[in-house]
Amino acid sequence: MAEDTGRWGFETKAIHAGQEPDPRTGAVIVPIYQTSTFAQDGVGGLREGGYEYSRTANPTRTALEEALAALEGGRHCLAFASGMAATDVALRTICRPGDHVVLGNDAYGGTFRILDKVLTLWGVEYTAVDLSDLAATRAAVRPNTKVIWSETPTNPLLGVVDIAALAGVAAEAGARLVIDNTFATPYLQTPLALGADVVLHSTTKYLGGHSDVVGGALITNDSELVEGLAFLRNAAGAVPGPFDSWLVLRGAKTLAVRMERHCDNAERVVEALSGHPKVTRVLYPGLAEHPGHDVAAKQMRRSGGMVSFQVAGGQQAALDVVARTELFTLAESLGGIESLIEHPGKMTHASTAGSLLEVPADLIRLSVGIESASDLVADLLAALG
Numbered sequence: 184m185a186e187d188t189g190r191w192g193f194e195t196k197a198i199h200a201g202q203e204p205d206p207r208t209g210a211v212i213v214p215i216y217q218t219s220t221f222a223q224d225g226v227g228g229l230r231e232g233g234y235e236y237s238r239t240a241n242p243t244r245t246a247l248e249e250a251l252a253a254l255e256g257g258r259h260c261l262a263f264a265s266g267m268a269a270t271d272v273a274l275r276t277i278c279r280p281g282d283h284v285v286l287g288n289d290a291y292g293g294t295f296r297i298l299d300k301v302l303t304l305w306g307v308e309y310t311a312v313d314l315s316d317l318a319a320t321r322a323a324v325r326p327n328t329k330v331i332w333s334e335t336p337t338n339p340l341l342g343v344v345d346i347a348a349l350a351g352v353a354a355e356a357g358a359r360l361v362i363d364n365t366f367a368t369p370y371l372q373t374p375l376a377l378g379a380d381v382v383l384h385s386t387t388k389y390l391g392g393h394s395d396v397v398g399g400a401l402i403t404n405d406s407e408l409v410e411g412l413a414f415l416r417n418a419a420g421a422v423p424g425p426f427d428s429w430l431v432l433r434g435a436k437t438l439a440v441r442m443e444r445h446c447d448n449a450e451r452v453v454e455a456l457s458g459h460p461k462v463t464r465v466l467y468p469g470l471a472e473h474p475g476h477d478v479a480a481k482q483m484r485r486s487g488g489m490v491s492f493q494v495a496g497g498q499q500a501a502l503d504v505v506a507r508t509e510l511f512t513l514a515e516s517l518g519g520i521e522s523l524i525e526h527p528g529k530m531t532h533a534s535t536a537g538s539l540l541e542v543p544a545d546l547i548r549l550s551v552g553i554e555s556a557s558d559l560v561a562d563l564l565a566a567l568g
Contacts, residue, residue: 201249257402266385268421269399280306289337292532334363343475350378388518392434445488451556498544507566517550
C-alpha cells in the first residue's frame with residue numbers, strides 16, 4: 184500500500200486507503216478497469232502493477248482489497264464474487280478430507296448448508312456448538328480440528344462470542360479462528376486485533392450498503408495462508424468483476440456515517456419493541472439483559488443495525504407481521520440503506536430446518552435502515568396491531 188494508513192482514522196481510511204488519484208488522468212475516484220486482459224511488453228513482460236488477466240488481478244479490485252485490509256487492520260485482503268464464494272475458498276484452503284470444523288450453532292444458513300451438504304461429501308466433518316460456552320467449545324475440539332468458525336453477532340439470533348477468548352481456544356487446538364464480521368462491520372469491531380486468524384465479509388451487506396451488488400472478502404495477516412487462498416480463488420474463478428468491486432469500494436466510503444445511523448435507528452426500534460404486549464422477546468446486544476451484552480460492550484463500538492424478535496402466537500403470527508409492514512420490505516439480505524424484514528425459518532435459514540441450527544418459528548429478523556426512525560417505529564407498531 185502506497186500510503187501509511189496506520190496513522191489515519193477509520194473514516195479517512197475508508198475514503199483514501201488504496202485510492203490515490205489516478206496517476207495518468209488525476210481522477211480522484213478509482214476508475215472501473217472494465218477489461219478482461221492487459222497488454223504485455225513482450226512475452227512475460229508485464230507492465231506497471233503486474234496485471235495480465237482480470238481473473239487473477241484487476242486494478243479496481245486491488246484498490247478495494249487495499250481499502251478493506253486497512254479498515255480491518257489486516258495486511259492482506261482478497262475480494263470474492265460473493266460471501267459464500269469466500270466461505271467456500273476459506274474452508275477448502277484450510278481443510279482437507281478428514282479434517283474437522285467447529286461451527287457456531289447459530290450460524291448463517293448458507294454457511295451451514297455448504298458444510299452439511301457440500302463439504303461433508305468431500306470428507307470434512309463438523310460439530311455445531313454454542314461458541315459462547317468456552318467449555319463446550321473446548322469439548323467439541325478434536326485432534327483433526329482445523330477451523331473454529333464463528334459469527335458475532337450471529338445470524339439471526341444476535342448471539343455474541345468473546346473473540347479474544349475463542350482465539351485462545353483455537354490457538355490451544357492448533358486451529359484457525361475465522362470470524363464472520365458481516366453484521367458488525369469493521370467500523371464496529373476488528374476481530375484480527377482480538378486474535379482472529381481470518382475475517383470474512385459478505386460485502387453485499389453493510390460494506391456495499393446499497394443492495395446493488397453481491398460480493399465477499401477475506402482479510403488476514405497470515406502471508407502463507409493468503410497464498411493458498413489466492414491460488415484457489417484464481418483456480419476456481421470466484422472473483423468479483425471490476426464494476427462490482429467499484430460498487431463495494433464506493434459503499435465502504437460512507438460505512439462509518441451509515442453505521443451510526445443504522446445503530447441510532449436500531450436502538451429506537453428496540454425501545455419500541457421492548458415491552459410490547461405482542462413481542463415475547465427482543466434480541467439485541469445493546470440490551471442489558473442480552474446474555475452477550477458485556478462482551479459486546481467490550482469488543483464492539485456500538486451494537487449494530489440488526490434486530491431480531493419473537494412474537495406471541497407462533498409461526499403464523501410472525502408470518503402475519505412480516506406481511507403487513509409497508510416501509511420494512513419483505514426480502515432476504517441485510518445491511519442496505521433501506522429497512523428489510525424477513526422470517527428466517529421460512530427464508531434465509533430454511534436450510535437449517537430439522538437440524539441443531541433450526542431457528543424458532545416465531546422469529547422475525549430486521550435489518551434496520553437509515554430512514555426516519557419514527558416512521559420505522561410506526562410501521563412496526565402498525566404491523567404488530
